Amino acid sequence: MDYNFQFNVVWRNFDALLSGAWLTLQLGVFAFSAGCLIGLVGAACLSFAPRPLRWLVQAFVIFITNTPALIQIYFLYFGLPEFGIRWSNEACVLIGLTLNAGAYLTMILRAGFLSVRANEMEAGETMGLSLPQRIRYIVVPHIAKSIYPALANFFIVILVMGTSVGAVIGVDELTGQAINLSTVNYRWLEYFTVAALMYVVLTFIASIGLALLGRWAFRVKARIF
Amino acid sequence: MPHLAVNAIHAKYGKLPVLHGIDFAVDRGEVVSLVGPSGSGKSTVLRALVGLTPVTAGSIEVDGTCIDYAAPRAVRAARDRMAIVFQQYNLFQNMTVLRNVTLAPTKVKGRARAEVEEEAMRLLKLVGMDHKATAYPDELSGGQQQRVAIARALALKPEILLLDEVTSALDPELVNEVLDAIRSLAAEGMTMLLVSHEMAFVREVSSKVIFMDAGQVVETGDPAAIFDAPSSERARDFFGKVLR
Ligand SMILES: Nc1ncnc2c1ncn2[C@@H]1O[C@H](COP(=O)(O)OP(=O)(O)O)[C@@H](O)[C@H]1O
Numbered sequence: 001m002d003y004n005f006q007f008n009v010v011w012r013n014f015d016a017l018l019s020g021a022w023l024t025l026q027l028g029v030f031a032f033s034a035g036c037l038i039g040l041v042g043a044a045c046l047s048f049a050p051r052p053l054r055w056l057v058q059a060f061v062i063f064i065t066n067t068p069a070l071i072q073i074y075f076l077y078f079g080l081p082e083f084g085i086r087w088s089n090e091a092c093v094l095i096g097l098t099l100n101a102g103a104y105l106t107m108i109l110r111a112g113f114l115s116v117r118a119n120e121m122e123a124g125e126t127m128g129l130s131l132p133q134r135i136r137y138i139v140v141p142h143i144a145k146s147i148y149p150a151l152a153n154f155f156i157v158i159l160v161m162g163t164s165v166g167a168v169i170g171v172d173e174l175t176g177q178a179i180n181l182s183t184v185n186y187r188w189l190e191y192f193t194v195a196a197l198m199y200v201v202l203t204f205i206a207s208i209g210l211a212l213l214g215r216w217a218f219r220v221k222a223r224i225f
Numbered sequence: 226m227p228h229l230a231v232n233a234i235h236a237k238y239g240k241l242p243v244l245h246g247i248d249f250a251v252d253r254g255e256v257v258s259l260v261g262p263s264g265s266g267k268s269t270v271l272r273a274l275v276g277l278t279p280v281t282a283g284s285i286e287v288d289g290t291c292i293d294y295a296a297p298r299a300v301r302a303a304r305d306r307m308a309i310v311f312q313q314y315n316l317f318q319n320m321t322v323l324r325n326v327t328l329a330p331t332k333v334k335g336r337a338r339a340e341v342e343e344e345a346m347r348l349l350k351l352v353g354m355d356h357k358a359t360a361y362p363d364e365l366s367g368g369q370q371q372r373v374a375i376a377r378a379l380a381l382k383p384e385i386l387l388l389d390e391v392t393s394a395l396d397p398e399l400v401n402e403v404l405d406a407i408r409s410l411a412a413e414g415m416t417m418l419l420v421s422h423e424m425a426f427v428r429e430v431s432s433k434v435i436f437m438d439a440g441q442v443v444e445t446g447d448p449a450a451i452f453d454a455p456s457s458e459r460a461r462d463f464f465g466k467v468l469r
């Protein structure tokens with residue numbers, strides 16, 4: 001191989017890559033957290049709500065999980081303006097990713113809901129806890145513990161794969177920045193090598209953070225890798 | 226007026242009728258035991274009292290007031306006065322022993338956490354579990370979990386305690402520690418309805434024994450009469466087997 005790596009250009013523009021990584025992290029964390037809330041409400045609906053509402057949630061989940069995230073975001077970015085709704089490209093990615101995560105997390109959390117011991121719920125009920133209280137104090141901690149590894153994995157998926165979709169509609173997250181910079185001086189290989197390493201660092205930090213959080217909050221003995 | 230009166234209640238699971246007119250009464254401070262073969266509907270009676278299994282006919286009165294189980298407010302009031310301890314303990318696995326006991330008093334009754342915790346420690350001490358306050362249920366033996374479940378029920382300050390075969394899931398050497406806890410509650414004058422297969426214990430603590438079979442009360446009487454001279458064939462048969 002006689003390719004001549006020139007990382008100097010990359011270091012000169014390293015700040016731009018760093019700001020991209022920072023945006024990636026923000027997008028991932030926000031979409032995941034808001035998606036968790038949607039997923040929690042969705043899973044609660046699937047488990048406890050009357051039929052029409054359950055169908056609505058099911059339809060949402062089926063629609064989202066069977067279409068590519070890219071198309072959902074395209075729809076928000078190019079489709080909604082036709083209806084007079086115009087969001088910035090960042091907002092489209094954020095909302096699209098959040099809805100996407102919400103649908104997947106509905107399914108992940110639903111599995112957790114199903115695994116809650118019914119007799120704990122009955123005990124809570126006879127002790128006077130309302131349904132929202134039982135969800136808050138019995139169901140959520142239980143599923144947090146039983147599906148924490150699945151949740152943590154999903155966070156990494158959003159952080160790496162989800163957010164990079166933003167690049168196609170011009171959001172300057174890490175992948176977008178790498179593309180922007182390399183179109184200026186064609187150092188694709190260098191930029192993408194460094195961007196890939198930065199993704200690894202991000203996921204590494206996230207994994208350690210999640211493992212520690214799991215241990216501390218839910219007594220989950222999660223492995224870091 | 227009895228503290229708790231159960232008047233001809235019927236109940237079913239889906240279409241399957243399980244209780245066919247159960248009648249009995251428990252006076253204030255009295256310990257009454259429900260005995261009978263497994264599947265006779267003893268648990269269902271307790272579940273009906275706390276509104277877990279709907280009553281399809283008949284009525285339940287606490288202190289002379291009929292409970293309308295169709296009204297959420299009335300069910301809440303009933304659950305406020307009666308606490309149930311389940312055969313399988315049903316502790317909240319994700320909480321420490323102390324939190325299991327303090328959850329409802331703080332979240333349902335809205336009482337101050339510090340005050341509730343102090344009281345919870347006193348109750349845990351009563352059942353001999355104060356040294357495990359920070360442990361999680363899966364770190365405890367069955368007998369220990371059951372004693373925590375009793376403390377948790379007591380923290381609700383019930384007037385009437387319902388105990389469903391609280392010793393049947395326990396190893397024999399753990400039974401006594403739970404029975405001791407119940408014995409001391411009886412001595413303090415707590416009104417209790419007890420489902421149990423520990424016949425010697427039933428005989429010792431109860432002032433009245435109700436023998437159930439196939440969803441009906443077959444015989445009611447004081448322990449000596451019912452154990453030593455049952456008048457019905459079914460009771461004779463049952464006690465003949467369990468008392469040997
Ligand atoms: N959740 C349930 N669904 C359907 N049938 C039930 C359920 N629980 C109990 N049963 C039936 O109701 C009858 C009474 O049960 P139960 O009250 O648990 O009896 P016991 O406590 O005396 O052993 C039994 O025939 C049992 O099979």
Ligand SMILES: [Mg+2]
Pocket residue numbers: 267268269389390
């Ligand atoms: Mg039973």
